[in-house]
Amino acid sequence: MLPHDQEFAALKEKLLTMSSLATTAIQNAIKALVERNDDLARQVEQADDQLDALEIELDELAITLLARGPVASDLRTITVAMKITHDLERTGDEATAIARRAVDLNKEPQLKPYVDIPRMATMALEMLNDGLDAFVSRDTARARGVLPRDKEVDALNKQLQRELVSYMVENPATITRCLNLMQISKRLERIADHATNIAEEVVYLYEGRDIRHTGKDAKA
């Protein structure tokens, strides 16, 4: 047993709290859009504040742990936890941005039924949860399973962007709504990017192989 096992457990627990908050924030942001519910959208910003506070707490805890001179394997776990916490905090930012766009969209009649967006959200959320589970359970196969799904989300986003451009061209009165939906789609694609970052970090941590940036072409 390591002397700082308790703090280590606290670190993982904070990460899981962040992951659960981020998940709820994304779900609420999409629900706010689909159900045209502005109250739910406002809840997302509160969750974002909590995520910001937790990021700072987790960073402090990580630095305390690092100051004790951990063994090499724990050291990597701690630095990876710091990276994951940053990605989770960023997904909170994306959820807030989605919620704000949803509030904008709720002011006008709905442009079309939302099919692809909830689908992208479900995919991104599964990727995020698999990445976190892979970290906690040291399961690199699960982490590797996240990676190919990033391309699927990218493809869905690109398809939706194209579709929305054609809407705008056909009917300029839809431009504002289309731009809001394009932003939401883009933000979901970025949540999938964060999940991919997490999965890559987990592979790096447990397999010692750095696979960051190897599949990056589709991202920019």
Added chain:
Amino acid sequence: MLPHDQEFAALKEKLLTMSSLATTAIQNAIKALVERNDDLARQVEQADDQLDALEIELDELAITLLARGPVASDLRTITVAMKITHDLERTGDEATAIARRAVDLNKEPQLKPYVDIPRMATMALEMLNDGLDAFVSRDTARARGVLPRDKEVDALNKQLQRELVSYMVENPATITRCLNLMQISKRLERIADHATNIAEEVVYLYEGRDIRHTGKDAKA
């Protein structure tokens, strides 16, 4: 003198190399747009690959330094360096995205003279360089000077987004070009966000006060 002063110097040197590469990448991306030069745009992607590789190298070096059980102040410097390197790597991604949009834009006649975009780029670059200089010279006043400029870049971006929406509404034939310019403006705004992150980290490092997320409303 610390026993690992040499590695410490190497860490700072790698950061400065990354900063210089990121600066050139952003400058070239904007030049590729303004001068309609596709060759320059392609050079940006090469710089981005170098930035990716340097991020991994710097991370490894940081972990080596952390494994030696540094004193508390050095420990914070190292973790902040890891965060800065990540922000610099991300500015490379933004530059690549700008360059790709420039190539797209170069296929069509120029929509209007580019005034605000080069101005935003100059501001974002100054913020980035000030943030890095503040880190290296331990100058928190300089770091604090970066923070208010983020709001100026945000305002310029918002103004440009609005202007481009009105272009699209008036003339749907400009939609593709407007969307590309909107993306470039957004990416510049995000480079300013990265510069702000860096400046906030530097303030945190040398003043011990965490000011992250305190001015965030304008970002999402």
